[in-house]
Amino acid sequence: EAxxxxxxxxxxxxxxxxxxxxxxxxxxxxxxxxxxQDPGLGLRQIYYSMNVEVTDKGDVPEGYKVSRKEKRNFPLxxxxxxxxxxxxxxxxxxxxxGWYYGYTFGSGTRLTVV
Amino acid sequence: xxxxxxxxxxxxxxxxDAVINCSSSKALYSVxxxxxxxGEAPVFLMILLKGGEQMRHEKISASFNEKxxxxxxYLTASQLSYSGTYFCGTGEGAxxxxxxxxxxxxxxx
Numbered sequence: 001e002a003x004x005x006x007x008x009x010x011x012x013x014x015x016x017x018x019x020x021x022x023x024x025x026x027x028x029x030x031x032x033x034x035x036x037q038d039p040g041l042g043l044r045q046i047y048y049s050m051n052v053e054v055t056d057k058g059d060v061p062e063g064y065k066v067s068r069k070e071k072r073n074f075p076l077x078x079x080x081x082x083x084x085x086x087x088x089x090x091x092x093x094x095x096x097x098g099w100y101y102g103y104t105f106g107s108g109t110r111l112t113v114v
Numbered sequence: 115x116x117x118x119x120x121x122x123x124x125x126x127x128x129x130x131d132a133v134i135n136c137s138s139s140k141a142l143y144s145v146x147x148x149x150x151x152x153g154e155a156p157v158f159l160m161i162l163l164k165g166g167e168q169m170r171h172e173k174i175s176a177s178f179n180e181k182x183x184x185x186x187x188y189l190t191a192s193q194l195s196y197s198g199t200y201f202c203g204t205g206e207g208a209x210x211x212x213x214x215x216x217x218x219x220x221x222x223x
Contacts, residue, residue, distance in 0.1 A: 031209070042116060042201060043156070043213040050209055058210065090155060099144045099205020102158035 023091035136202030
């Protein structure tokens, strides 16, 4: 089954403790992206990647890091999480480019930072 | 800057029609539409490309006015399964898709 897999689904952590949210897709998609979703604000892009070793900032990149060492994986790293990063996070992928093909989203990761 | 969706919420009876609008201040290459049910991930409905045709997904269709930088989603003879939050995403170049704040659609029997 074609899908984007995120882990974990739920995570509660403490301020300052480094964490990684994993994202993997099995569709050989070139383009991958991370979004955060907050009530009333919709989906806001954190980082995106056009292909392996090519990443760029989205609209809200502060406090986050990403890497794209393999085509299928695009982990999101919070090196020192803060409470304002409490949110619902989605990983998404598309065949290529950023706006030409539809996105497939992962199931989401609900992160709480206390 | 995020595109603006209107209305923010709409309540319908089953079988009624609805229109959701998406407006941007920037020149657009494409407009995407997604539906998200509570507690789930957004699901792709359709994409409208610059210079492309009006698209359709079941009884849902959409149009894209490139000159006005606007798109509209039309839900005809709504079904209970259409309930959810609808998001437009605008392709503004720079390989990014920027989403609106969403429109919550509630369909009552």
